[in-house]
Amino acid sequence: MFKGKFIDNLPKIYGTYTGGFIVFIILMAIGEQAGMSAKVIGICFVAFTVLIYALIGYLSRTIQVDAYYLAGRQVPTVFNGMATAADWMSGASFVAMAGGIYFKGYGYMALLVGWTGGYVLVASLLAPYLRKFGCYTVPDFIGTRYGGNLARLSAVIVLTVASFTYVTAQINATGTIASVALDIPFNIAVYVGLASILMCSMLGGMRAVTWTQVAQYIVLIIAYLIPVFWISNKMGAGVFPHLMLADEVARIAELEAQFGLGSVKNSAADLKQVPKGLSGITKAHAEVNTTPWKFISLAVCMMAGTASLPHVMMRYFTTPSVKAARRSVGWSLFFIFLLYSSAPMLATLSKLSLMDPNLATGIIGKSISEVQAIDWYQNWNQANLMFVSDFNGNGTLELNEFFMGGKAVVLATPEIAGLPYVISGLVAAGGMAAAMSTADGLVLAISNALSHDIYYKMINPKAETAKRLLIARILLVLIGFAGATIAALEIQGILGSVIWAFDFAMSGLFFPLVLGVWWKRANAQGAVAGMLGGLAAGTAYLIAVRSGYPGFLDITQLTFGIVGSVVSLVLMIVVSLATKAPDAATQKMVDDVRVPSGKAILGRQH
């Protein structure tokens, strides 16, 4: 079933799958009418979708190296675009992004610009050339282009640091959603999440991850868009919110003035009562509220980080040709755009639902006791995502007396706006899909680098196929468990660690990758200095800022990649020029990478 013809049948297969999923949603809606409880609906949504992914993972099992590492290099452009979009959009994009926009407005939207603009760099600087190279992993490119185990090892180190920082956040997110939807304690839910992640990747490697990611994209985009369109129509804000919310944005500004946004400051004693992690609205919705440099520096870090994160890059190794790799980047960004352009709309709708006294759902300006009696307020207050308190003692809820967690914007808005519970179940399934797909891509990127680059290329080049794949699978499970164990400790928030991952990747890999294609004179010594020096400088700056050093040029712990990558670039150029130029064979290899036609540099089985 999964051979040859499978590729030709893809539109039909995923069309049927999408239809089936919609039928499932309708069945759940009927179930809700018939009296199914909210909890059962939530369990059904998460369990049903996760089982489907596991089934796809099982059907895609393989014993071929080529299929395990590269999905057989036959993933069509549009489908690879969907898989990349799921790979890319993490639990953070799905659950936390709209919340970030809701609370921080314009300053936060630098992330939207950065996380999309980075794909222009991927398409023009890297993806087609790395595809032509024919490598299995990103360190495979570094190791072959520059030559030598030291360069390969350095790339594996940077990859592991960046991807591991990222993956703990994703496993954390799957745990959060599984614990809410299945009603089990978080530190058990983390391992339930891990088991689902491993089921998708262990048997079939890249091939299984590719086909589950396509399925996960379909679930997550349906789960994100339905509530946005539904709420917008229900509120009478516009049939097509993306183009029709200008009045609502203006209305929020009006209400902000009316409710005296920013004029009343909460005292420190008052704020102590507010549960950790919740915040009030303190920034205007659409106003430019940050300096150009702060906005641009954050966007630049996210863009360069996008172009250096190995789990994204390796998706473009699976396309049938160089041309397909280029187009596939365009499709990836298109599918990402569908969600990213909806997040600000959701934030707008959510904020207006809560603020506008003309709407039945508005709570600001109502009496505190009235708000505390609302069902959804009680639910989300119990989940530690909402809080009100009458600081000034006038009995009325003021704008500065309402607090919410970032996740609530996505998770609670459907309920606030009065949508049926089936939508909340759908949103939980979407969040789970987003976090699982990214976690799968990351775990696979790390274990592939360790099994292919460290074990096969450096320790035991004579290993047989069966042994290589066995090692790859064992590593996959070990890394998954390590990630889950750290996630269970709950050290960092989801979004913070995601941003760090971009900065780590940018510090160590951006220039070594780009110059590997675009500067023939770059050599192994330069690349090693660039990778290790960049990573060390970035990390040192991060640690310094976290322990109280004020930093320079307004570079914060979110933008430390600027320090790392500049050090990396300088070291790479200076050391390369101070040492011998790469030999003729390497120069020829770079020339070959620059044209799409002809054989790949590395053969199909290497």
Next chain:
Amino acid sequence: MSKQAQHWEKTRGLLFVTLAIWFVFSIGIFLFGAEMEASSIKPFGYPLSYYMTCQGSLGIFVILIFWFAGRQEKIDEEFGFSEREDD
């Protein structure tokens, strides 16, 4: 100049154009956030600064990548470096 060198020259030219457009919409316009906000240009009624961060720049990046891919394919064909379909 060899065919390959010419091909690379054109490829590099396309890269510079692509990166220039990318620079304008990812960095350039955000130097003028306050000016955009005050501007009387309001796409679909949104303040320009808000619109560019929500949709404008994002959409332009999507179009830019497809445009870039199309141009690069033309360059590859011109010099006979495109891949055979049965590859």
